[in-house]
Amino acid sequence: MSICATLYVQGDTPALQGSLHIPGSKNSAMPLLTLAALQTQPVTVKQVPNISDITHLLALLAYAGSSAVNQDNQVTFKGLHLETGPYTFPVALSTRLRGAIYALALPASRGIHARLESIGGDFIGSRSFTPHLRALAGFGLHVSGEGNAVGITGGHPRPSEFSIDDKGITATSLAIIVAASLDGESIIKDASLETECDDVLAAARHFGAQAERDGRTLIVKGPFQPTDTPIGVPSDHLVWGTFAIAAAMTGGSTSCEAILIDHRFAPVIEALRSFGISVVRDGYWLKTFGRPVRPATLETGMYPKFPSDLLPQMMALAVSAPGTSVFKESHYGSRFDHLPGMEKMGARISMVEGDVHIHGATPVTGALLEGAGIRETTALALLALTADGPSVIRKAASVARGYEDLAQTLCRMGATIHFG
Ligand SMILES: CC(=O)N[C@H]1[C@@H](OP(=O)(O)OP(=O)(O)OC[C@H]2O[C@@H](n3ccc(=O)[nH]c3=O)[C@H](O)[C@@H]2O)O[C@H](CO)[C@@H](O)[C@@H]1O
Ligand SMILES: C=C(OP(=O)(O)O)C(=O)O
Numbered sequence: 001m002s003i004c005a006t007l008y009v010q011g012d013t014p015a016l017q018g019s020l021h022i023p024g025s026k027n028s029a030m031p032l033l034t035l036a037a038l039q040t041q042p043v044t045v046k047q048v049p050n051i052s053d054i055t056h057l058l059a060l061l062a063y064a065g066s067s068a069v070n071q072d073n074q075v076t077f078k079g080l081h082l083e084t085g086p087y088t089f090p091v092a093l094s095t096r097l098r099g100a101i102y103a104l105a106l107p108a109s110r111g112i113h114a115r116l117e118s119i120g121g122d123f124i125g126s127r128s129f130t131p132h133l134r135a136l137a138g139f140g141l142h143v144s145g146e147g148n149a150v151g152i153t154g155g156h157p158r159p160s161e162f163s164i165d166d167k168g169i170t171a172t173s174l175a176i177i178v179a180a181s182l183d184g185e186s187i188i189k190d191a192s193l194e195t196e197c198d199d200v201l202a203a204a205r206h207f208g209a210q211a212e213r214d215g216r217t218l219i220v221k222g223p224f225q226p227t228d229t230p231i232g233v234p235s236d237h238l239v240w241g242t243f244a245i246a247a248a249m250t251g252g253s254t255s256c257e258a259i260l261i262d263h264r265f266a267p268v269i270e271a272l273r274s275f276g277i278s279v280v281r282d283g284y285w286l287k288t289f290g291r292p293v294r295p296a297t298l299e300t301g302m303y304p305k306f307p308s309d310l311l312p313q314m315m316a317l318a319v320s321a322p323g324t325s326v327f328k329e330s331h332y333g334s335r336f337d338h339l340p341g342m343e344k345m346g347a348r349i350s351m352v353e354g355d356v357h358i359h360g361a362t363p364v365t366g367a368l369l370e371g372a373g374i375r376e377t378t379a380l381a382l383l384a385l386t387a388d389g390p391s392v393i394r395k396a397a398s399v400a401r402g403y404e405d406l407a408q409t410l411c412r413m414g415a416t417i418h419f420g
Helices: 026-037 052-063 098-107 130-137 170-181 195-206 236-249 261-275 308-319 339-345 375-386 407-411
Strands: 007-009 017-019 042-044 069-073 074-077 114-116 141-146 149-155 161-162 185-188 210-214 217-222 252-259 278-282 285-289 296-297 323-327 347-353 356-361 368-370 390-393 415-418
Touching: 007 130, 007 375, 017 236, 026 042, 026 052, 026 074, 026 098, 026 170, 042 285, 052 074, 052 098, 069 308, 069 375, 074 347, 098 114, 098 130, 098 149, 098 170, 130 141, 130 149, 130 170, 170 195, 170 217, 185 368, 195 210, 195 217, 210 356, 210 368, 236 252, 236 261, 236 285, 236 407, 261 278, 261 296, 261 308, 308 323, 308 339, 308 356, 308 375, 339 347, 339 368, 339 375, 375 390, 375 415, 390 415
Parallel strands: 017 252, 161 185, 296 323, 368 390
Antiparallel strands: 007 390, 007 415, 042 074, 069 074, 114 149, 141 149, 185 217, 210 217, 252 285, 278 285, 323 356, 347 356
């Protein structure tokens, strides 16, 4: 996959309209692929998004002994063949994605020494690896962690009971995956409530383990049982939300198959409605239409709170909403790299006790901008669509980590935007 770094956005976009294809969720696909990679028999994962994080994770999993064929949104693993190690994963891969941490599940399941240097992902505040170390040490593995490096230095994995104290996705998912690979019952306390972790529990059951949630306590009993039934990745509520926001900012509409919409979409739907945007079920379709007609207040946090990964895009929406919208970024404390670019376009933003206040119904003009993380860059692109005149967003390659076809989909909906 070639990654072009500059995004060219023509402003003055007409009302965007489209029937949306919703790909599988990036943050669910990665732990599901890891569970599949641990199986000793061939297994297939369907609805895998065609994004760079998946390409890089598959390369890391192959490095640890689980190679796969990735074609047409379908990944078929050939069956795990772990060597005795130790594994030092290539930095050129690990530095590309936060999800690199999942590759450690393969050596961890057998107590093989392994090390990941420079784990990448978006640079957002102080993203800790402490819960990830607990996800490994909790099972009796000896671990080391400095900065963005995590290593397994010894020990033998065994079922266990421990507190992971996690509010993200990757540490809790890693713990579920390791627990499901072991013969016996593990109890993981203070686990994350993010919906992606429930997808991992469901996938662990698919692969023959027992895996249940009782609030923030997870009970997982391995080992796996062989199955050749394919497993699918649930639809990405963040991708759907992004296109619904783009349509609303231009007074347009979207539709998608309602069957794809499950509980994880609920906080996003609620947020769109709080701006006065219509989200309605019409037979087999879920439709969105209308411009934002009032300001809203949103706070991020673990499900069922609003997902941090859609807050920057919602901030772009607020620029076109009348009144002052208030955003509290409680998960990361701050995730505001897109705000200088939004201000450069003319958005009126003030910080009040750590909250972002966006004073909306403000006309914006095209500008030369710099991207940052996946969602921050996307937020700038959305705002640029509504600007008077064209914008150029440099350093926009991160978009390809999380969106299969952001520019192509927006073009199909009526925008003029392309990578170059
Ligand atoms: C690959 C993947 O799945 N990435 C998602 C995952 O990241 P991931 O699971 O890696 O979680 P984070 O990086 O957000 O947090 C990791 C841990 O550090 C803690 N923490 C985080 C930030 C901070 O400023 N201080 C702090 O202590 C968190 O509570 C968590 O326990 O979950 C996040 C929250 O849903 C999402 O935004 C990311 O898109
Ligand atoms: C922050 C994100 O991803 P990552 O954790 O992989 O950097 C994201 O998907 O918005």
